[in-house]
Amino acid sequence: MRLTTAQAKAESLIEALPWLTRFHGATVVIKYGGNAMTEESLKEGFAEDVVFLHHAGLRPVVVHGGGPQISTALDQLGIESTFTAGLRVTTPEAMQVVRMVLTGQVNRDIVGLVNRHGPFAVGMSGEDAHLFTAVRKHALVDGEPVDIGQVGEIIKVEPGAVEALLDNGRIPVISSVARGDDGEIYNVNADTAAAALAVALKAHKLIVLTDVEGLYANWPDDTDVIDLLTADELAALMPTLSSGMVPKMEACLTAVQGGVPQAHVLDGRVSHSLLLEIFTNEGIGTMVVPS
Ligand SMILES: Nc1ncnc2c1ncn2[C@@H]1O[C@H](COP(=O)(O)OP(=O)(O)O)[C@@H](O)[C@H]1O
Ligand SMILES: CC(=O)N[C@@H](CCC(=O)OP(=O)(O)O)C(=O)O
Numbered sequence: 001m002r003l004t005t006a007q008a009k010a011e012s013l014i015e016a017l018p019w020l021t022r023f024h025g026a027t028v029v030i031k032y033g034g035n036a037m038t039e040e041s042l043k044e045g046f047a048e049d050v051v052f053l054h055h056a057g058l059r060p061v062v063v064h065g066g067g068p069q070i071s072t073a074l075d076q077l078g079i080e081s082t083f084t085a086g087l088r089v090t091t092p093e094a095m096q097v098v099r100m101v102l103t104g105q106v107n108r109d110i111v112g113l114v115n116r117h118g119p120f121a122v123g124m125s126g127e128d129a130h131l132f133t134a135v136r137k138h139a140l141v142d143g144e145p146v147d148i149g150q151v152g153e154i155i156k157v158e159p160g161a162v163e164a165l166l167d168n169g170r171i172p173v174i175s176s177v178a179r180g181d182d183g184e185i186y187n188v189n190a191d192t193a194a195a196a197l198a199v200a201l202k203a204h205k206l207i208v209l210t211d212v213e214g215l216y217a218n219w220p221d222d223t224d225v226i227d228l229l230t231a232d233e234l235a236a237l238m239p240t241l242s243s244g245m246v247p248k249m250e251a252c253l254t255a256v257q258g259g260v261p262q263a264h265v266l267d268g269r270v271s272h273s274l275l276l277e278i279f280t281n282e283g284i285g286t287m288v289v290p291s
Pocket of ligand 2 (some may be wrong): 033035068087098
């Protein structure tokens with residue numbers, strides 16, 4: 001018997017039932033990357049997905065980056081910007097721009113898109129309510145520590161303000177800027193910040209949205225996406241990874257080793273990728289699970 005369109009839609013809804021049951025009340029930390037937020041329709045789709053998760057009874061938390069947006073602003077201001085070991089060398093002058101773009105621009109954009117659907121999103125900086133406390137981080141180049149300016153390594157997470165927002169039925173949207181006990185502000189890679197928060201919140205899932213399908217087995221060849229990895233398998237692969245994938249896969253490993261049962265890297269260029277991952281039997285992207 002052929003299914004009518006309406007019946008096929010009902011089948012799709014029913015496919016989601018076991019996942020709705022399983023993830024009811026689950027905290028999901030979603031890292032939204034700058035390269036996955038370039039197109040307006042994708043940004044709108046992302047906001048719809050987050051609101052859908054909220055209405056479906058999950059507790060979504062968004063931690064965002066904005067690397068390309070920071071680079072554009074620095075270029076416009078004539079401030080040179082370089083990366084060492086995947087991290088932006090952040091002078092005090094650049095730090096002001098990083099803070100302005102992440103907390104003042106990208107954060108506001110995401111909050112605005114989510115709040116088209118209701119009074120849900122509340123924007124925060126990682127500096128607020130001592131959410132992220134960081135110390136100065138050095139990059140390792142050929143095993144030697146190199147000064148990369150005001151780049152931070154998170155040493156403490158106080159998730160109370162985020163938990164209060166979640167308990168109040170809100171969707172926290174958080175920029176990856178941290179404060180230091182030394183009075184400085186620090187630029188933290190957003191993948192790293194999302195993982196630290198997922199561990200502190202005892203989240204059920206960390207989802208990292210990016211601009212590739214997942215972790216490719218033989219990068220730069222993009223034919224073979226690894227769909228499932230244990231933490232031990234990922235730890236063994238880490239030294240072979242390059243560029244942007246290093247902080248992303250490190251974040252998945254930190255999260256899973258810190259007690260988060262599942263960490264995923266998904267393609268943010270696919271519309272509604274969040275819903276596909278959470279509510280379909282196939283899932284998409286790369287999933288990391290405990291060994
Ligand atoms: N093994 C790999 N699998 C997938 N992508 C990889 C791999 N190694 C390096 N990359 C690169 O990492 C990039 C993702 O990192 P990045 O550009 O920092 O993303 P985002 O802005 O989403 O944080 C991909 O676009 C790809 O060019
Ligand atoms: C230290 C460091 O490199 N910080 C990042 C923070 C933003 C970020 O991580 O943005 P994406 O997720 O879009 O890459 C930066 O300055 O670009």
